[in-house]
Amino acid sequence: MREPRAAAPTTAPAAGAPAAPRGRRADAERNRAAIITAATAVFAEHGADVDVREIARRSGVGMGTLYRHFPSKEDLLRLSLEQEFTAWLTQAHERAAATEDPWQALSGFFEQVLTTQAHNRALMDSYVQTGGPTESCVHKCRVFIDALRQRCEQAGVLRPGVSTEDLLSLSGSLCTTVQTVGDERRWRRLMTISLDGLSSRHREPLPS
Amino acid sequence: MREPRAAAPTTAPAAGAPAAPRGRRADAERNRAAIITAATAVFAEHGADVDVREIARRSGVGMGTLYRHFPSKEDLLRLSLEQEFTAWLTQAHERAAATEDPWQALSGFFEQVLTTQAHNRALMDSYVQTGGPTESCVHKCRVFIDALRQRCEQAGVLRPGVSTEDLLSLSGSLCTTVQTVGDERRWRRLMTISLDGLSSRHREPLPS
């Protein structure tokens, strides 16, 4: 009556973990992970409005189990996005750290935003609308972007007057087009245009 | 316990209208118009997800009438947006025609897109997602933008390689930020940046 349990939790049991340390917890944790995995996938595909039952079905658990782990749909959504967002931001940090050229670091971030957008609807929806699923996430992201901005500024490659908020909004704004146009080459063009508008080649002051 | 039957449809029967065989037609047409008007307002305010009842209420007709004229919510939405879109595009034409400077015509269009976005949620949503409510609308819009593009191109003020699609997507993409940030000065900055990226100061080829 239920699929035989999807075999693929995203977060697999940590590599060298020995036989489950505690009788039950392992299974519960597996379920919890399965729910988040499923939720993440479902939210990514259909957005935040999907039926919770779809998530329960996909994760192979009953409604009760789902609600035992997450007291409300809202909570599940938040947690799922929080996790995704964190992973995403971590990757962003790594990439930026591995990139010497400040401008390339910035463009790399824009690229990551847009690539992710193609694969996770709910995640990027939250990025676009509020900057992230959580105040804390938004803050961290802002801090990260601010660092990027300062690097570029000090290298003299960023248009004067560009704020962190500008970068946040602009990167989010471009997300729309990824949803709209399936073709990657298409949205890369827009990204290039916007980034060029951010370059220090332009020195005219921005409004207000 | 119930109001004695509000005898007052918003559009009252025209005074001297004879019991002409066409009376019904006229009435129906009036209803149809009232529905579209109301739908337009409601969709603009609350987006495409509003309860259909709200539209019926606002237009002063019953649900049956509404569904007689429009077989589904979808249809009503499409038609309402079609109309709005056309009016909007007409205005865009007029403005562009009245603007001598090609570049100013282009920026003026971007500005109109974003200003409208602040006032008509559903309309711009469709613009962002598919370029317009209808294939036909999208086409007309594309033609218009193409004209703008050509004017700019011929004046040598547009970055080489920028396509009509680019302009369509880019203008739509900026819409997001209007929703997100309430402040007009905020989104004007992003618009400036994007437009600058479109200027002929940049001659590097765009990807693909």
Add this chain to the structure above:
Amino acid sequence: MREPRAAAPTTAPAAGAPAAPRGRRADAERNRAAIITAATAVFAEHGADVDVREIARRSGVGMGTLYRHFPSKEDLLRLSLEQEFTAWLTQAHERAAATEDPWQALSGFFEQVLTTQAHNRALMDSYVQTGGPTESCVHKCRVFIDALRQRCEQAGVLRPGVSTEDLLSLSGSLCTTVQTVGDERRWRRLMTISLDGLSSRHREPLPS
């Protein structure tokens, strides 16, 4: 898929009412009445905790219809009880007015409370717990009881110091026994005892 429509609305179309004056309203009113009737019956039988679906089923309407007439279960409950309470209090008024002897009027009221209790669980539950389904109901009831009390007091048949609140609480308190013991003769004995305790034969002051 639904019973062919229970033929018996409690509130039948007013006697000499000619063919339904208004196209639809009549039917809707019938449904509304059917819902209240069903709700009243169901609440009376099972208390306030029944499934709303049971009411919908019993009244022969869909859930939507029920919720069209009453925005929430709470509202339906309140209205149903309000109606019952009013009818009940009206009858109480009539009886009291038709009874010359003040003491008999008081006992008659107690009797009515208990008789009703045997037939309407939710109604009397509200009477017992808060004095009625609504502040307004409670007030009216209090006023009525106060009148009864004054009549008895002036006739010198009521124990000195007995307050309106005492009478309200005492009548409610006896309700319990009706639920408990099915036999009418049983609870009449208790009523007699309590009423005797209220008689002016006792002149000892009440506590506090």
Add this chain to the structure above:
Amino acid sequence: MREPRAAAPTTAPAAGAPAAPRGRRADAERNRAAIITAATAVFAEHGADVDVREIARRSGVGMGTLYRHFPSKEDLLRLSLEQEFTAWLTQAHERAAATEDPWQALSGFFEQVLTTQAHNRALMDSYVQTGGPTESCVHKCRVFIDALRQRCEQAGVLRPGVSTEDLLSLSGSLCTTVQTVGDERRWRRLMTISLDGLSSRHREPLPS
């Protein structure tokens, strides 16, 4: 992300308990007691409708243990009340035995009923509805009340014709008011009235 497994059941394993074969038994018995204790407290506070989880939480055992000892919520409720009821009745016996004046013994019992009502919701609910949680309890209570009644009767202080059932019902009936009115002085008035109605000052026969 989860507390490291709270190692602390409320009733910790007694220090020097040997790994005796009876160890399990003892443990089980301790659990059973803990459950009843918790259930009693919880039922007293919130009534019989509380979530079973609350009881498990409060007793420090898992749901499985709870259901091992008590096959259903109903059973647990019954047992908990049975125990409370017995203790309560024992106390009633003691008080009655320690009271010389028969009438004072009777009033004392009424007072105990009402005082308890203020402190143990579920217990008194069962008293009110069925006379007690169990046929056996009801019987014992009836016997006790009958003794009280006989003492009063023989002392000539009880209204002739008052049955044991009358006393049972009347004392239960007054419980309602304790729930309703918080003020102790308020329900004492009603109690006084009812008791006065039971006094031998009234010699009129009771109905039926």
Add this chain to the structure above:
DNA sequence: CATGAATGAGAGTTCATTCAT
């Protein structure tokens, strides 16, 4: 034998669409 996670049948409520009047 204890654990507490899992279950799933409802609960109250909403809304696009249909249909009797």
Add this chain to the structure above:
DNA sequence: CATGAATGAACTCTCATTCAT
């Protein structure tokens, strides 16, 4: 041809009870 009442599937969430570990 208009009306707006009726429909009912779908939604989020709860809780008594079972079952794998």
